[in-house]
Amino acid sequence: MKSLFFHIIYSISSIVFPSSPETQELESLSTEDFVLKASPLSTEPYANIKSLFNYHDPLIQKSLWELKYQGNKKIAQTFGKLLYETLLDELSDTLLFSNFDKPILIPLPLSKERRKERGWNQSEMLI
Template sequence: MNRSVYAYNDFMKDILARFKFRGDTALADLFKKDVQSAFKRSFSIKEPVLVPIPLSKERLKERGFNQSMMLASMIGGPILEPLIKVHQSKQSKKRKNERLHQQNLFQLRQSNPIVLKDIILIDDIYTTGATVYHAAKILKDAGAKSVSSFTLIRS
């Protein structure tokens, strides 16, 4: 299950580009209240564990921040980072078919903290669902009780 705060349109495309690719992190303050209220409306899980989608070391160095971590910290609650992102070419440069058939996007860093937990993956945008699918599969295989996702934008 994925829940999103906003729908993708030309306005949100520009906002996301400024936030994510141009480092305008001050924009996060604009959607903080919407993120918090949408999350509360969408999830009634008693003690969810937030898992922000990680960036590869290369992408983190390039951007200087992880936008998914920023979103997760707006929500509050326990945040874990059990996944490592394998560096690949940018998702935004790939066609839908290429995104859906990628393999080995993530590796598991640690499994103990997620066993029998309700996990909510946090990401900036849900396009094809490939990123969330790959992350959820690894977490479920490692023993997570359930895995859902929450994104800022859904296209």
């Protein structure tokens, strides 16, 4: 019931207060276009830690802000698809070329207070 209420309020507020042109442009990008516009990560500081993009890229910063603080579902879908494709590629390569068969992916937990404050968990939105 509560999520229905928030959905209705969000829908009405989106009509009354439309997204900025910058956000609308982000939302209109296909996954492929998003990847083309984003700066790739140039160096990997740690061998076992993977990052999809350069987090100093303004496109990535704006996208993450939209996901984390605005609960932007379109951005979440884009990131979720990219994360899925990247994990699939990485795990396929790792399984093929090494004896690695039990990967662990650990999302960082969100406190109850923060979830109540925001109304969503951005990690759950990526699934």
